[in-house]
Amino acid sequence: MYRRRLTSLPLFFSHFHQVKRADQLKIYQAFSTEIINPVESESSSTRNSPYVAFVLGGPGSGKGTQCLKIAETFGFEHIGAGDLLRKEMYSSTEEGAMIQKLMREGSIAPSEVTVKLIQKAIESAENRKFLIDGFPRSEENRTAYERIIGAEPNFVLFFDCPEEVMVKRVLNRNEGRVDDNEHTVKERLKVYKAVTLPVVNHYAKKGKLYKIDGTGTQEEIFERVRPIFSSLSSLV
Ligand SMILES: Nc1ncnc2c1ncn2[C@@H]1O[C@H](COP(=O)(O)OP(=O)(O)OP(=O)(O)O)[C@@H](O)[C@H]1O
Ligand SMILES: O=c1ccn([C@@H]2O[C@H](COP(=O)(O)O)[C@@H](O)[C@H]2O)c(=O)[nH]1
Numbered sequence: 001m002y003r004r005r006l007t008s009l010p011l012f013f014s015h016f017h018q019v020k021r022a023d024q025l026k027i028y029q030a031f032s033t034e035i036i037n038p039v040e041s042e043s044s045s046t047r048n049s050p051y052v053a054f055v056l057g058g059p060g061s062g063k064g065t066q067c068l069k070i071a072e073t074f075g076f077e078h079i080g081a082g083d084l085l086r087k088e089m090y091s092s093t094e095e096g097a098m099i100q101k102l103m104r105e106g107s108i109a110p111s112e113v114t115v116k117l118i119q120k121a122i123e124s125a126e127n128r129k130f131l132i133d134g135f136p137r138s139e140e141n142r143t144a145y146e147r148i149i150g151a152e153p154n155f156v157l158f159f160d161c162p163e164e165v166m167v168k169r170v171l172n173r174n175e176g177r178v179d180d181n182e183h184t185v186k187e188r189l190k191v192y193k194a195v196t197l198p199v200v201n202h203y204a205k206k207g208k209l210y211k212i213d214g215t216g217t218q219e220e221i222f223e224r225v226r227p228i229f230s231s232l233s234s235l236v
């Protein structure tokens with residue numbers, strides 16, 4: 001559906017430093033707020049194709065919290081994959097009941113279901129720049145997205161956080177989520193390590209990953225994220 005040229009990407013990454021090599025993976029971290037010359041790269045909004053950043057990290061790593069700040073500061077549309085599924089869950093359909101069961105177990109919903117919800121959210125938004133929060137959670141999710149949407153994300157943000165910090169945050173969240181309990185968070189962590197981290201590694205290998213230290217205060221973390229989006233402002 002959306003076929004996008006990715007010509008802006010190497011240019012974009014050329015303004016950041018490669019800071020870590022783990023298992024030969026390229027992981028970038030923003031040190032610079034240098035503005036890229038918009039003339040050099042075709043603007044995504046001009047092409048009217050969506051500009052997409054996936055936002056990944058374990059349960060409680062702060063994806064949703066940081067997405068709200070990015071959306072507010074940089075005008076991105078925030079699409080929470082879990083939020084879309086939770087909305088379906090309360091729809092009293094058969095699919096809703098299936099989603100509730102999966103969420104309680106900490107399992108991953110079928111790719112077709114999640115990608116269709118994301119596609120609908122993208123198509124119905126006026127905004128053309130998106131943060132897709134908490135997706136893809138598996139390699140199968142990723143390939144389904146690329147097949148159905150017909151594009152890869154422009155880049156991926158990954159919030160790296162120690163397990164004990166994530167668990168503490170989840171258990172203190174107090175938003176009435178069916179999965180915010182000790183049993184489900186343990187299951188979610190298992191799924192995250194076995195099934196989601198390979199997706200993170202995939203994007204690292206492609207040079208599309210920004211790894212952000214997810215510890216500290218919400219404000220401290222946002223200051224680590226800010227330069228990445230500041231340098232995009234003239235592009236998208
Ligand atoms: N830096 C932080 N320090 C302390 N608490 C935080 C921080 N960032 C977020 N929180 C809190 O931790 C909880 C989890 O954060 P958030 O919902 O953003 O995580 P998430 O990565 O979206 O998790 P999930 O995958 O479960 O949706 C929330 O209650 C949030 O207010
Ligand atoms: O792509 C996705 C995203 C989420 N899920 C299910 O929802 C819960 C909660 O997701 P959050 O992103 O943490 O809000 C998750 O544990 C999965 O059960 C999914 O299946 N696919």
Ligand SMILES: [Mg+2]
Nearest residue numbers: 063064082134
């Ligand atoms: Mg969240």
